[in-house]
Amino acid sequence: MTQRGSALNFRDFVAELIEVGDAVDIRQPVSPTLEVGAITRRVYETRGPAPLFSNLTEGDPGHRVLGAPAGLTGRADGAYGRLAAHFGLPRETTPRELLERLISAMHTDPLEPRVVDGGPCKENVLTGEDIDLTRFPVPLLHAEDGGRYFGTYGFHVVRTPDGEWTSWSVSRTMLHGPRTLVGPAMPQQHLGMIHQMWRERGEPTPWAMVLGAPPAALAAAGMPLPAEVNEDGYVGALAGSPVDVVKTELHDLHVPANSEIVLEGWISPDETAPEGPMGEYHGYSFAESKQQPVFHVETITHRDDPILPVCVAGLPPEENHTIWGTMISATSLDLLRSSGLPVSMAWCSYEAATCWIAVSVDIGRLADARMSERQLADAVAEVLFGSHTGWLVPKVILVADDIDVTDIDQLVWAMATRYHPGTGEYVYPQASGIPMVPYLTAEEVRTGRGGKAVISCLLPSQLAGTTPGITASFRNSYPEDVRRSVVEKWTEYGFLR
Numbered sequence: 001m002t003q004r005g006s007a008l009n010f011r012d013f014v015a016e017l018i019e020v021g022d023a024v025d026i027r028q029p030v031s032p033t034l035e036v037g038a039i040t041r042r043v044y045e046t047r048g049p050a051p052l053f054s055n056l057t058e059g060d061p062g063h064r065v066l067g068a069p070a071g072l073t074g075r076a077d078g079a080y081g082r083l084a085a086h087f088g089l090p091r092e093t094t095p096r097e098l099l100e101r102l103i104s105a106m107h108t109d110p111l112e113p114r115v116v117d118g119g120p121c122k123e124n125v126l127t128g129e130d131i132d133l134t135r136f137p138v139p140l141l142h143a144e145d146g147g148r149y150f151g152t153y154g155f156h157v158v159r160t161p162d163g164e165w166t167s168w169s170v171s172r173t174m175l176h177g178p179r180t181l182v183g184p185a186m187p188q189q190h191l192g193m194i195h196q197m198w199r200e201r202g203e204p205t206p207w208a209m210v211l212g213a214p215p216a217a218l219a220a221a222g223m224p225l226p227a228e229v230n231e232d233g234y235v236g237a238l239a240g241s242p243v244d245v246v247k248t249e250l251h252d253l254h255v256p257a258n259s260e261i262v263l264e265g266w267i268s269p270d271e272t273a274p275e276g277p278m279g280e281y282h283g284y285s286f287a288e289s290k291q292q293p294v295f296h297v298e299t300i301t302h303r304d305d306p307i308l309p310v311c312v313a314g315l316p317p318e319e320n321h322t323i324w325g326t327m328i329s330a331t332s333l334d335l336l337r338s339s340g341l342p343v344s345m346a347w348c349s350y351e352a353a354t355c356w357i358a359v360s361v362d363i364g365r366l367a368d369a370r371m372s373e374r375q376l377a378d379a380v381a382e383v384l385f386g387s388h389t390g391w392l393v394p395k396v397i398l399v400a401d402d403i404d405v406t407d408i409d410q411l412v413w414a415m416a417t418r419y420h421p422g423t424g425e426y427v428y429p430q431a432s433g434i435p436m437v438p439y440l441t442a443e444e445v446r447t448g449r450g451g452k453a454v455i456s457c458l459l460p461s462q463l464a465g466t467t468p469g470i471t472a473s474f475r476n477s478y479p480e481d482v483r484r485s486v487v488e489k490w491t492e493y494g495f496l497r
Contacts, residue, residue: 002120002258007088007216007239009258011120014052014066014307020091022073022082023050023066031057032065032148037141040067040312047074050082052307059137062305069153069215069309070322072350083322086215087238095326095347095406102223102238102330111236113245119257125249126300132178133297136261141312142279146289148175149278150263151183153309153319154211155221157253158194158267161201166253167194168221168231170324173209173295174275181209181295182275185267188391188434188448190227195267195293204266206251207295212260212307217243223327224389249299260306264299279313281320282353282438317350324392325354331389332357339383341376342366347405348393355437356395357384358405361458367465377426377454385431385452394437396454400462402471418457426454 006013017023030036030053039051053065070086072079080098081091087101138148151173159166167190173183185192198205213221216239220231232254236242245254250264274289311319325348333346342365348357359380366376376398384390399405403414419425431452435445444450461468470476474483491497 006085008214010212032137032139036139056137070319105238108237110233111242114242121259152311157208170222182273199269209263261302265296321350358397424456
């Protein structure tokens with residue numbers, strides 16, 4: 001029986017978005033050449049409903065594209081509704097509730113996948129001469145892109161040669177030919193680590209790519225879990241039920257049975273081709289391509305009338321920030337808590353393009369610990385910058401716990417009024433980091449080190465456990481009875497609720 005629900009069935013996820021008005025089914029003709037990308041970018045920037053393109057001018061009839069699958073919404077029932085639906089949570093779920101759910105699953109015994117004989121992803125099986133990736137409406141997302149990107153919201157499935165570790169990991173792929181893709185497999189990524197193991201044996205890497213995956217599976221694949229941890233078991237813990245998987249046609253790999261599209265083949269041990277440029281998660285597109293591994297596709301399976309989800313990377317917030325940033329936040333908060341540091345919350349601000357994570361410090365516990373600002377900064381840097389999740393984020397911002405780090409307005413206010421130039425910044429030039437950060441020097445990119453800092457927005461008195469002054473705000477500056485009366489009469493005053 002097919003698994004149901006928005007967390008474990010992408011088709012149900014789309015139907016739910018349409019039902020509540022957080023997706024729009026576009027039936028007029030739309031071109032995958034730039035028009036899909038332009039509409040989706042405008043959706044991000046206006047916080048509109050997700051666009052489901054059901055009448056595309058390229059690709060086989062019936063094939064569809066969903067844009068902005070985890071974009072923020074301007075709806076009154078919660079800006080994070082589309083993201084919450086990835087985990088089967090209510091639309092009004094708050095950021096803190098999201099993180100607590102993710103962290104709880106990390107400390108729950110994994111629920112191993114349930115192997116089934118078949119599933120919707122096997123409704124169509126293409127082999128031999130039928131393999132032609134251009135049958136799909138592969139979009140050109142930005143005018144400056146070096147090609148059409150098939151994989152922007154899917155994940156790779158690879159396994160170590162000894163069969164002990166199966167990785168589900170997110171990384172993009174660009175259309176290279178009718179039967180080939182090209183994309184990054186950085187050595188620090190789990191995809192790159194496993195690919196290197198096969199290369200050392202002189203063998204191609206058995207590989208599959210899943211598109212239109214169960215949303216909880218896609219999110220787990222984007223989570224910076226430690227090496228040698230199988231994401232498939234975490235999906236079950238997160239969703240509360242084992243994810244149904246089916247064996248691929250070519251290899252001893254398993255993929256979610258509900259997937260919309262599955263590509264199968266292998267990664268060449270030595271063949272590379274130019275990939276990019278592409279609009280990136282940090283909001284820029286640079287005019288150069290890079291040599292990246294070539295992925296050979298030998299079998300395609302897909303659902304009837306498949307839906308290809310796409311992320312149109314660029315200015316935040318988009319899925320690189322909402323999904324990836326949220327998963328980074330949960331992993332970072334769990335690491336900081338486990339280390340015993342006086343941390344109450346950690347949030348990778350979507351607006352900062354995953355280039356910083358704000359850490360809320362319990363100043364009472366900080367005072368009890370008798371830590372100096374330098375000691376706190378060094379301790380946080382050691383925990384985060386020494387981890388896989390901290391490798392991804394170059395800046396940490398420390399604030400007192402009177403600041404809601406998920407509220408960008410409060411965070412900007414704290415930085416403007418509490419950060420002291422010259423004394424509130426601690427730099428870690430030897431810390432390793434992702435080489436895609438735009439401001440890195442050529443030497444830092446080459447060595448994979450530098451460009452990392454902890455920025456303190458803690459006032460001197462907060463190190464001793466107190467915050468000077470009173471925040472002049474609706475919450476703090478008026479008695480409870482006055483606030484309650486104002487809220488109750490709000491529409492009587494003539495304001496919209």
